[in-house]
Amino acid sequence: xxxxxxxxxxxxxxxxxxxxxxxxxxxxxxxxDREESMPWALMKQAQAFGMTQTAVVDGRKALTGKDDEExxxxxxxxxxxxxxxxxxxxxxxxxxxxxxxxxxxxxxxVARVGTEEQKQEVRRLLxxxxxxxxxxxxxxxxxxxxxxxxxxxxxxxxxKDGDHYVLNGSKQWITNGQSAAAYVVWAQTDPSAGRAGVxxxxxxxxxxxxxxxxxxxxxxxxxxxxxxxxxxxxxVHKDMMLGIGASSEGLGDTKKMLDSTxxxxxxxxVGIARAAFDYLVERVQGGTIHGTALKQHQHVAFELAEMEMxxxxxxxxxxxxxxxxxxxxxxxxxxxxxxAYGAKVAQDVTARALTLLGEEALEPDHPVEKWYRDAQIYDxxxxxxxxxxxIIARSILGVNAT
Numbered sequence: 001x002x003x004x005x006x007x008x009x010x011x012x013x014x015x016x017x018x019x020x021x022x023x024x025x026x027x028x029x030x031x032x033d034r035e036e037s038m039p040w041a042l043m044k045q046a047q048a049f050g051m052t053q054t055a056v057v058d059g060r061k062a063l064t065g066k067d068d069e070e071x072x073x074x075x076x077x078x079x080x081x082x083x084x085x086x087x088x089x090x091x092x093x094x095x096x097x098x099x100x101x102x103x104x105x106x107x108x109x110v111a112r113v114g115t116e117e118q119k120q121e122v123r124r125l126l127x128x129x130x131x132x133x134x135x136x137x138x139x140x141x142x143x144x145x146x147x148x149x150x151x152x153x154x155x156x157x158x159x160k161d162g163d164h165y166v167l168n169g170s171k172q173w174i175t176n177g178q179s180a181a182a183y184v185v186w187a188q189t190d191p192s193a194g195r196a197g198v199x200x201x202x203x204x205x206x207x208x209x210x211x212x213x214x215x216x217x218x219x220x221x222x223x224x225x226x227x228x229x230x231x232x233x234x235x236v237h238k239d240m241m242l243g244i245g246a247s248s249e250g251l252g253d254t255k256k257m258l259d260s261t262x263x264x265x266x267x268x269x270v271g272i273a274r275a276a277f278d279y280l281v282e283r284v285q286g287g288t289i290h291g292t293a294l295k296q297h298q299h300v301a302f303e304l305a306e307m308e309m310x311x312x313x314x315x316x317x318x319x320x321x322x323x324x325x326x327x328x329x330x331x332x333x334x335x336x337x338x339x340a341y342g343a344k345v346a347q348d349v350t351a352r353a354l355t356l357l358g359e360e361a362l363e364p365d366h367p368v369e370k371w372y373r374d375a376q377i378y379d380x381x382x383x384x385x386x387x388x389x390x391i392i393a394r395s396i397l398g399v400n401a402t
Contacts, residue, residue, distance in 0.1 A: 009077070014084045020049055021092030029093035030365050032223035038179070039096050039223050040134045046100045051085070053126045053137055056107035057119050079260055079325035083267035083318050090271030094374040095223030097268055102175040102224060106138035106184040108261060109200050113243045118202055121240070125182040125204055139180035141171040141229050152195045156231065158187035163238050165189065165201060167209070167231040173381070177227030178212045181205045184242070185231065200242035209234030220373035262335040262382055263321040266342030269378040270314050273349040276371045277307050280353045303356060307349045314338075314345040333395035340388035343378035350375045 024045055032039050052058065056078070082104075089097035103126065110122050126136045147153040156169025167187055171177070183203045190197035203210055213228025281304065287294040294300050317338040324331035350372040354361045361368040379385045394400060 007080075010080055010084050013081060014088055016049060017051075017085050017088040018091070020046070021088050025089065025092030025096050029096060029223070030367070030370065032093070033095060033370055034222075034365065036217065036222040038134075038225050039099050040132075042096060043100055043135045043137075047135065051100055053103040053135060054107060054123050056104040057111045057114075057122055076326045076328075079263060079322035080319070082261075082264040083322045086264040086267035087271040087274070087315070087318075090268035091275050092271075093223060094268055094272050094371075095221040097271070098175060098221055098224035101264075103138040105175060105261060106140040106180075106182065109140075109184055109242055110202065112260075113200075114202070115239075117239065118242065121202060121204075122182055130179075130181060134179070136181040137176045137179055138182040138184070139174050139176040139229070141174050141177070141183050141185040143171060143173045145170060145172045152198070154186060154188050154198055156185070156187040157191075158189045158199060158201060158236075158241075160189070160238075161235070164235045165238060165241065167201065167203070167234040167236060169231050170213075171229040171231075173216065173226055174229050176225055177229045178215055178225055180212075183210065183229065185229075185236075187231075201236045202240040202242065203234065203236050207234055207236070218377070220370070220375070220377055259332050259335045260325055262339040262388075263318050263325065263331075265378065265382045266314065266318040266321070266338040269339075269342035269346035269375065270311060270318060272346045272371050272375050272378070273307070273311050273314070276350045276353040276368055277304075277311060279367055280304070280307075280356060283357065300356065303352055307352060310345045310348060314342045317341055333392055336383070336388040336391040336395075339382060340379075340385050340392070343375075343385060346375035346378050 024042060025039075028039065028042065031037075086097060086101065089100060107122060110118055114122075122138065126138060128136065130136050142154075144155055146155060154169075156167065156171065158165040158167050165187075167185060169187065171185070182205065185201045185203050186198060187201060188197050189199050209232045211230040211232060213230055216226040216228075218226060284294045284300055284304065289297070317334070321331045321334040321338040324334055350368065353368050354372050357368055360366065361372075363369065383391075
């Protein structure tokens, strides 16, 4: 399914962000990977292209200049825009892509089930620059040291105390965890309720008891900040609990949000695979071995054919899952398929490119070596490959898919 051929808006966004990735991201990608530094200057530049930190809350207008049509039966475009942008930016650099779009992960549940007051609070918290002159960012604090991908087993607690909830617990591997101006924190409000007791809370930086922890040093996606976040008797007003004034499903809200973001993660994986593939094709076109053009070697040609088939299949799955989300269709199974297969393809294509290029690709600062490292995380975050396969299998067998 090609979501571009009959949609001028999506084609235009793809062209614009593809140019941004090639012109601005790719030239500095290695620097930020080597330094493990956030691309703050690029993040400011991205705002001029409509990639603001509140874009998910604001809808598509910031990026395209037009809102989605109102009405329950009108298809939306948010998911398709997300996969278009994710693939193109990750083609430039997956770490930079996550730095630019990381706030969207936190903003997504606010956009989905937040009150108008909560949406305005996100806009207020992310307005302007921070004390360092950097773009303000948001963080979704979900993962914990002891639970991994089992988000139904959260240990962070939220105890009701009058008009407030008191948060206690620790989060780990949180994108923008050290620098965020706003956090969406998932905690258990009622252990006896199990999954139904899990709720999200909007917490501002500087709230007493919110303590950003150490920054993690990672194998890949090094331009994206990942850190611990701790909560010690952190008091949050009840009005900042997500889902109030609406039909909230607790953990179900979180899982629906992941169903909307997993296609974007799959699209990022496709972007990494494309980058390695295009680099390899360029090398093969002009390379020789033992006096024979590389492109004349059947093994090399067949390897390229396999990579192209995998990339095209992964993109089609990503596009289908995004299309289903925008048209209000249940995409639980397809979102997990897109995410799991996209991750597999990114790892497979980068590994094949590494093997075909040989020792040169193992050198520090070689782009294929970087793409190979970046690809490894895509089978882990947003739910591991095993978690995705469990969701897919349960959907096939008619068991509760999540």
